[in-house]
Amino acid sequence: MTDLVAYLLGGVAMLVAAYAAWHTARDRPFSDPLFYAVGGLEILLVALLVGGSIALGTTSRDVDGVLFVSYLVTIVVIPPAAVLWGIAEKSRWGTGVVVVAMVTTAVLIIRLLGIWKGTYV
Numbered sequence: 001m002t003d004l005v006a007y008l009l010g011g012v013a014m015l016v017a018a019y020a021a022w023h024t025a026r027d028r029p030f031s032d033p034l035f036y037a038v039g040g041l042e043i044l045l046v047a048l049l050v051g052g053s054i055a056l057g058t059t060s061r062d063v064d065g066v067l068f069v070s071y072l073v074t075i076v077v078i079p080p081a082a083v084l085w086g087i088a089e090k091s092r093w094g095t096g097v098v099v100v101a102m103v104t105t106a107v108l109i110i111r112l113l114g115i116w117k118g119t120y121v
Contacts, residue, residue, distance in 0.1 A: 001052055006113035009044055010106040016041050017102035020086075023095035030086045030094050038098065042079045045105070049076050052112070063116060071112045078105050 016037045023034060049072045056068055082101030086094040114120040 001048075001055055001113060001116045003113065005048070005051075006109050009041075009048060010109045012041055012044060013102045013106035013109065017099050017106070020095045020098040020102060024092055024099060027092045028095070029090065030083075030098070034086075034095065034098065035083065038079050038083050038102075041102075041105075042076070045076050045079065048072065048109075052116075055116075061116070062118060068112070068115050071108060071115060075105055075108050075112065078108075 016034075019037055020034060023029075023031065052072045053069065056063060056065055078101050082098045086098045088094070089097060111120065
């Protein structure tokens with residue numbers, strides 16, 4: 001896992017969060033473009049899960065494998081859960097849930113990089 005991958009994915013998650021925040025501020029319901037944005041991010045996160053798992057298996061770094069994989073899985077699970085909740089909640093806070101979930105995803109990605117580098121234990 002490289003800095004570029006982590007910061008790029010964190011940036012994409014923050015862009016989706018900003019788009020969802022725009023929906024929330026405008027009191028707009030969950031829309032198809034927002035769904036597609038979260039779906040695109042989810043595809044990237046699944047690729048991170050696969051790539052991170054392969055990198056973990058082939059590295060000689062001292063990485064806590066259980067913690068690293070648990071972060072990878074959590075990062076992949078959060079966006080679909082937020083979408084389901086966002087669609088079910090018909091008020092403006094349905095998209096607010098997506099904002100919080102995308103910011104959380106971005107923070108977890110950066111935390112994952114720290115675990116990979118051995119910065120966080």
